[in-house]
Amino acid sequence: MMKLLAYRSGDATRCGVLVEGDFVVDVTGLLGLEVPLRDVQDLLELPDRPLDRLRDAIATGLGKSQSRRPIADVKLGPPVMQPPTVRDFAAFEEHITQQFTRGEDGTIDGFGYLDMEVWNRLPVFYFSNPLMIAGHDQDVVHPAATRNMDYECEIGVVIAKEGKDVLEADADEYIAGFTIFNDWSFRDLQVDEMGGTLGPVKGKDAATSIGPWIVTPDEFGDAYRDGVLSLRAQVRVNGETWTDRNTWNMVHTFGAMIERASQDSRVVPGDVIGSGTIGMGTTMEAARLGRPARWLRPGDVVEMEIEGIGVLRNRVVEPTRLRDAVRYVAPFELPMASPMSADQIAAVDARVRNPATV
Known part of the structure; x- marks a missing residue:
């Protein structure tokens, strides 16, 4: 049971692990390595089952003999600073149908056509930008090109080892752990460019936040079962809750995502896979469900909290x-979604309620 992270140490970044809940220990020292590990990807790229070796080192008490720092005194970075790839999937029907309101023609609110047969059959994904990764408490720049900045609350999976044509049944052994994944989105740019039948590209290109750390699967107990995590997920903007959902109703499992990602291709240590946005996990969906949501603007502080993982906080600047x-901007500005009726909201809430809590 481990929380793996990257933190600032002087002018450098180091891979760390939380011990006894509130203390950070340098993984390089724990494993007796000569070359410092920069982040969790460096750890995962080591030979001979590095996570097991780290687990053993902690279990034998080495963490108590190493220098420790309180987590409150540590500045975190993204646990994987520059992932080899970032693939973002779409596993939640409430999000992909915008509260189950997609019309018979497959369109909603001008966001284009979606073939539900294809979406149900395939774990679909796009590649995001591994060069623009932010961590906990790091500022995120509001892109100059957009007038419609949004958040997207997701669970991220970090790949533990290299694989090709990985089967869903074997996928758990490729999972190093889970993190919070904020797929910052720029809706005017996204809608504009996808009219050209490619994308999203610039509508997602400027930032992705991951953190605050990576939590190994064994920490979740029964909350992780059959490739699905059942966790409460909330988003607060300036302290006000805009999103509050549970992730129990993923249509595609994490194993299915890994199988599709690695099909005729490769996954490697440090790859990041996004689950896709949870229901109610954007400003537009929050507004549709009656929350006082709006497009994000400079000065906003966005906090994503997922049960069992922690809080990922960023300020928009x-x-x-x-x-x-x-030069390349959208020739329009999108309106914020209008609230549904009270009866419609109640029907959506009932449809997505976790049966385990009823």
Whole structure:
């Protein structure tokens, strides 16, 4: 049972592990290595089952003999600083249908066509940008090009070892752990570019946040079963709760995502896979469900909290240039979604309620 992280140490970043709940220990020292480990990817790339070796070192009490720092005194970075790849899936029907309101023609709110037969049959995904990764308490720049900045609350999976054509039944042995994944989205750019039948591209390109750490699967007990995590997920903006859902109703399992990702391809240590956005996991969905949500703007503090993982917090800061200086912008601004009726909201809430809590 481990929480793996990356933290600042002087001018460098180091891979750490939480011990006794509140203390960070340097993994390089725990494993007796000569070359410092920069982040969790460096750890996973070691030979001879590095997670088992680290677990054994902690179990034998080495963590108590190493120098420790209180987590409150540590500045965290993304647990994987530059993943080899970032694949983002779409596993939640409430999100993909926008509260089950997608019309018979497959469209909703101008967001284009979705073939539900394809979505149910395939774990679909796109590649996001591994060069723009933020960690806990790091600022995220509001892109100059967008007027419609949004969050997307997801669970991230970090790959433990290399594999090709991994089967769903074998996928658990490829999972190092789970983290919180904020797929920052820029809706005007997304809608505009996807009219060209490719994407999302710039609508997702400017930032992804992961953190605060990676939690190994054995920490979740019965909450992780048959490839699905059942966890409460909340999003607060400036302290106000906009999103509150449970992740129990994933249509595609994490194992299915790994199988599709590795089909005729490879996954490698440090790859990050997003589950897709949970229901109610965006500003648009929160507004549709009656929350006082709006597009994000500079100064907003977005906190994502997922049960059993922790809190991932980022502040949105001012663009680095004026929008007038940007060549490729959307020629429109999207309105925020209108609230559904009280009866419609109650029907959606009843449909997505975790039966284990009823």
